[in-house]
Amino acid sequence: MGHWECHYKRERNHAYYPSIPLSMKRINLVHFIALITVSVFFIRCDKEAVIKTPPVAKFTVSPANGLTTTVFNFDATGSVATNEEDTMLFIRWDWDNDSIWDTGFSRAKKFPYRYYKPGTYSPRMEIRNDAGLSDTIQLTIQVARGNSAPRPLFTITPGSGNLRTEFFFDASKTSDDEDSLNTLRFRWDWNGDGIYETPYSQDIQSTRMFDTPGIHYIGLEVTDPQDVAAIQRKSVIVSLANTDLVPDFTWLPEKPSTADTVQFDASASHDPADPANTFQYRWNFNKDDEFDTEYMDSPIFGYQFPAEGQNFVTLEIRDQWGLLDQKKDTIWIAHSNGKPTAAFFIGYEYGNLTTNFYFDADKVTDGEDYIDLLKVRWDFDNDGSWDTDYGKEKTASFKYPAAGQYRVKMQVLDTGGLSDTTSLVVTVSGGSNETGLIADKKNNMFYGTVKIGSQWWMSENLNETSASKFCYSNKVVNCTKYGGLYNWKDAMNSAITEKAKGICPTGWHIPSVAEFQQLFDFLGSGSPRQRLEVGGDTDYRMFYAGQRSINNRYEYVEAVTSFWTSTKASGDNAWVFSLQKDKNEYYRINLGNTYGFSVRCIKD
Incomplete structure (x- = not known):
């Protein structure tokens, strides 16, 4: 390894004349001159030449x-x-020591x-430092013939299709490390x-048409002359769609309305x-993807x-x-006068020869016209003959001359001349007791x-929705038929005095x-039950509505x-009048106020 050597040289003398402080002048040192001689040296260092040697190759x-x-x-970590x-x-x-380097220089060691052909090989390795000095070494390797599996590879053209598509399968990209393509054998699994x-x-290509839609999984097995095999699998989608078809349609009238x-x-x-x-x-007339026709x-x-x-x-x-295949289109529908909707109700659909039945059609509607x-x-x-002319008054009354069931028909007409009709049924008994109607339309x-006698009674059970009521078996249809069942406190609206209004x-x-x-x-004393029940001569129309017992059970309907x-x-009890379907007598009973009756x- 080289070293550094330094030489020192005196270059020249320099005179230095400092300034004289004023105080020295005052002590008459006027002629004092200080001469300072400074020797300046320059240093020169010379580097000896560095001796480089190549690295040692080893692998x-x-x-x-x-x-x-x-x-x-190959491991060259032993190189130093x-x-x-x-x-x-x-x-x-x-x-392969053919004098052509197969890799570039790299720091990887x-x-x-892998050698794909058998033989004797002398791999060579060169190691070089940054000064360009290098060392080379080689070894000898014996490579005998092995046998690896083929590498199947096929394509499907087209990638998807339908039942009329002929798919083309091409395995020409299949390879084998030891064997040529024309020595390999192929077979197909279409399912x-x-x-x-x-x-x-040895056919490397095949075609296929599928007879069912869905995802079909294809297998290709390739085997070499040594019977070593390998498989590749792919899938192809076969649908019922055929975009080559041309669905087309027109419509008339070209500018339709809701009336057309x-x-x-x-x-x-x-x-x-x-x-x-x-x-x-088949047709769909909405955007719900559910077809409206078969x-x-x-x-x-x-x-x-x-x-x-x-x-x-x-x-x-x-x-x-x-x-x-499908075609979708939009169609604009213009407005047109739609017919009205007929609807009416009967104040009470049961009565007798004295009853003036009340009919109310104020529930009729129309998309264009106000109800007025x-x-x-x-x-x-x-009977096929209208008993009234058209009029804007929506209510009517009628008294029937004979007992029986009658179908009442009402027709509504709008300003555009369109109409709608509906009907309901009334039942008229042969009774002669005076009847009436409680009508609170609001x-x-x-x-x-x-x-009945001198008393006015309701001819149906109370079904007051604003009060706490029970419907038999918790079914609303039973309230419609029999009326509600109430405990005494709710029926009285918490009052305790006789003849309280309660929920009436x-x-x-x-x-x-x-x-x-x-x-x-x-x-x-004859048969009060028969006279009060539905069909009796009093028109009281008593139903056997059953009860709700104190343990919340519904019974006796x-x-x-x-x-x-x-x-x-006494106590929490109240008086009840009760009748049984199989007995003529009535019963006055003192019962707990939590029963549902x-x-x-009765009119005041």
């Missing part, structure tokens, strides 16, 4: 010998530098390499089930590749759009092979009434024991009915 290979299937690992300054060493390799439909052959039945015609649909191809057709042979279909504005139409055609502009007319017995409360309509109240007793006294009175008994109101 090992593992395994020392092998086959054409062996990956040899001979100078301390050689911190950067570079290595390159010549695997480990390399894998992905491991069962090969073709025998081994639009005629769609798909007869222009065709197959350019096969003019003789035949089709079936497949039809006819290309013509009529449809009336319920909504104006932009609507969407999809035509799907299916050819004789089951292949499909709509006109209605009535046919009270559905609160949608309508109850029939009947006068204004002007009516919960009857007392004495008022119920007056009713039964008027009916006499169509067998027993009980009515709360407003008369309190029916309520009939």
Whole structure:
């Protein structure tokens, strides 16, 4: 290693004349001159020449010998530098010693390499430092013939198709490290089930059409002359879509409205590749992807759009092979006058020869007209002859001359001349007791009434929705038929005095024991039950509504009915009048106020 040597040389003398302080002048040192001589030296250092030596090349290979299937690992970590300054060493390799370096210089000291042909090889390694000095070494390796598996590789053209697509399978990119392509054998599994439909052959290409849609898994097995085999698998999608088909349709009228039945015609649909191809057709008139029709042979279909504005139409055609294609289009539907909707209700659908039945059609509606502009007319017995002319008054009354059931028909007419009709049924008994109607239209409360003796009674059970009520078996339909079931506190609306209004309509109240007793006294001792029940001559129309017991069980429907009175008994009890379907007697019972019974109101 070189070293540094330094030489010192006196160059020249310099005189230095410092300034004289003023104080020295005052002590008469005027002629004092100080001469300072400074010797300046320059240093020169010379570097001795550095002696460089090349690094020492060394490498090992593992395994020392092998086959054409062996990956040899070359390791040059044993190579060393001979100078301390050689911190950067570079290595390159010549695997077959043909005087052509197979790699460039690199600092990596480990390399894998595989020989694909048998023989004796003398791999060579060169190591070089940054001064360009190098060393080279080589070893000898014996490589015998091995046998690796082929590498199957195939393509599918096209990548997807339909039942009429002929797929082309090409395995020409298959390779083998030891054997040439023309010595390999190929066979195909078209179903992905491991069962090969073709025998081994040297054909590297094949074609296939599939008869079912779906994802088909394809297997290619390749074997070499030593019967070493390998498999590649791929998938291909086969659908029912055929984009070569041309679905097409027109419609008339060209500018339809909601009043028109639009005629769609798909007869222009065709197959350019096969003019003789035949089709079936189905239609969707929404954007919900659910077709509104089944497949039809006819290309013509009529449809009336319920909504104006932009609507969407999809035509799907299916050819004789089951292949499909669609066309979607938008159609603008103009507004047109729609017919009104007829609706009415009956104040109480049961009565007798004295009843003036009440009919109310204020629930009629129309998309264009206000209700005040709509006109209605009535046919009270559905005999085909209208009993009234059209009028804007929406209510009507009618008294029937004979007992029976009658279908009442109402027709509504809008300003555009369109109409709608609906009907309901009334039942008229042969009774002669005076009847009436509690009509609270604001609160949608309508109850029939009947006068029995000197008392006015409701002719149906109370079904007051604003109060806490129970429907038999918790089914709303039972409240509609039998009315609600109430405990005494709710029926009385928390009052405890006799003849309290409770939950009855204004002007009516919960009857007392004495008022119920007056009713039964008027009916006499014969068969009060039969006279009160539905079909009886009083038109009281009593249903056997059952009860809700104190353990919350529903029982005795169509067998027993009980009515709360407003008369309190001892403790938490109250008085109840009860009747059984199989007994003529009535019962006055003192029961706990948590039972659920029916309520009939009596007029004040």
